[in-house]
Amino acid sequence: MRKVALITGVTGQDGSYLSEFLLEKGYDVHGMIRRSSVDYRERIAHLEGRPNFHLHYGDMGDSMSILQVVSKVKPTEIYNLAAQSHVQVSFDSPEFTADVDATGVLRVLEAVRLCGLTQTCRIYQASTSELYGKVEQVPQNEQTPFHPYSPYAVAKLYGFWIVKEYREAYGMYCCSGILFNHESERRGETFVTRKITLAAARIAQGKQDRLLLGNLSSLRDWGYAKDYVECMWLILQQDRPDDFVIATGVQHSVREFCYHAFRRVGIELEFRGEGLDEQGIDKATGRVLVEVSPDFYRPTDVVNLWGDPTKAREILGWNPSRTSFEDLVALMVDHDMAKVAAEGAAAKVRTNLAEYLEKGIVK
Ligand code: NAP
Ligand code: F7E
Numbered sequence: 001m002r003k004v005a006l007i008t009g010v011t012g013q014d015g016s017y018l019s020e021f022l023l024e025k026g027y028d029v030h031g032m033i034r035r036s037s038v039d040y041r042e043r044i045a046h047l048e049g050r051p052n053f054h055l056h057y058g059d060m061g062d063s064m065s066i067l068q069v070v071s072k073v074k075p076t077e078i079y080n081l082a083a084q085s086h087v088q089v090s091f092d093s094p095e096f097t098a099d100v101d102a103t104g105v106l107r108v109l110e111a112v113r114l115c116g117l118t119q120t121c122r123i124y125q126a127s128t129s130e131l132y133g134k135v136e137q138v139p140q141n142e143q144t145p146f147h148p149y150s151p152y153a154v155a156k157l158y159g160f161w162i163v164k165e166y167r168e169a170y171g172m173y174c175c176s177g178i179l180f181n182h183e184s185e186r187r188g189e190t191f192v193t194r195k196i197t198l199a200a201a202r203i204a205q206g207k208q209d210r211l212l213l214g215n216l217s218s219l220r221d222w223g224y225a226k227d228y229v230e231c232m233w234l235i236l237q238q239d240r241p242d243d244f245v246i247a248t249g250v251q252h253s254v255r256e257f258c259y260h261a262f263r264r265v266g267i268e269l270e271f272r273g274e275g276l277d278e279q280g281i282d283k284a285t286g287r288v289l290v291e292v293s294p295d296f297y298r299p300t301d302v303v304n305l306w307g308d309p310t311k312a313r314e315i316l317g318w319n320p321s322r323t324s325f326e327d328l329v330a331l332m333v334d335h336d337m338a339k340v341a342a343e344g345a346a347a348k349v350r351t352n353l354a355e356y357l358e359k360g361i362v363k
Helices: 013-024 063-073 087-092 094-114 151-170 192-204 225-235 254-264 310-316 325-359
Strands: 004-008 028-033 053-057 077-080 122-128 174-179 211-213 244-246 269-272 279-282 288-292
Touching (some): 004 013, 004 063, 013 028, 013 225, 053 063, 063 094, 077 094, 087 094, 087 151, 094 151, 122 151, 122 225, 151 174, 192 211, 192 254, 225 244, 254 279, 269 288
Parallel strands (some): 004 077, 028 053
Antiparallel strands (some): 269 279, 279 288
16 A cells, blocks of 8 residues: 655654654655745754655645645555754744744645545644643543643644534544654754753853753653654554643653753752742852843743553554653753764854843743
8 A cells, every 4th residue: 555644844853753654664754845045954863865855845734735746646645744843933833823824724724635645644733731731630631621721732722623513424444643742852942941951051061151941840741743643643543533742641840841851961950949039050060050030921821731541552553651751851962962073163053043042032
């Protein structure tokens, strides 16, 4: 049987791991990319040139380009990962976020219908734990009511429901994975985990003075992205389409993530103070290394995400405990220690980015 996957968002963290996973399984993998004035294909550079890996230009805001790609590729599986995925940025660009993250999903579904592929193409939609938002139940499972709490989450809620609607209205095999936060050494540098691991590495190597963060008490269920892409595939291999929560079932705060990341580079942090006055202090030297800035607070913040992966474990046979929280922090920090050490001449440029991050210019 032909195994042809189309991945939107192929240049992203998940798109790159999923490409590797599907190539390994013998798929022809097609990725949709958009034009950029700078090279942003770092995460998939090692895959380019492989005979079964193909790239096509397209944009989630442009139905015609999506239609063209779908009609050319005739995929048997579509993984719709493309999104404006940064929650804080969604407050600055709410309309763009809605267009890409909500209407974009509709464009993909309609492209499949217009190409006459409803019976042959399965669709995975990248839904999110942000749908639970201002949580109404802890931990969250497939029955927990949604209460989106950002423009990003509201857009993703549309994506979730339109996928469900097309499943019921047209009998399409389309599903949502409700994925909780998943991180990796390929995570974007302005998500909190990667911002922390890079800062810990730079501070340890004398290339950054301090780290500015927002809400340290926010709680997340953090898993490893490489483990999570397997679920995306498993969800599309079931006899009937369904939606699944994917999470580790373990919860930690941003403060704890910070503590473990700095400990990995040999710095024992002690947190003192509260709210905006809280500081992370190097116990050995008394230096203030972590401070809180209102720049990184959100107009509405989701503060208590904790997933219940029982259904995924029982039906998909997926192991949510493959990578522990401590292992995740360690692998990200070790990667960033090596990256920062190798930066050499480029270090100053990278430090400038860190400074921008610190000043809240890039969130
Ligand atoms: P990511 O690293 O931010 O990647 C997003 C991808 O979407 C990139 O390839 C990006 O392309 C692409 N994209 C953005 N706007 C586009 C547009 N207008 N047209 C075409 N492509 C566009 O995100 P990720 O962490 O891999 O997440 C993958 C998906 O899962 C996203 O839908 C995200 O919302 C969702 N999700 C993520 C998590 C998580 O914790 N990582 C959890 C739940 C759900 P460029 O490289 O050109 O920017
Ligand atoms: O924030 C707090 C922040 O930006 C996590 C996306 O992949 O996962 C991701 O969304 C928490 C929030 O991820 C900073 O307020 C504190 O409470 O790393 P984040 P996110 O918002 O959870 C979900 C599941 C997705 O679907 C999204 O696509 O950390 N926080 N200080 C901070 N966050 C950031 N970014 N920067 C800080 O300085």
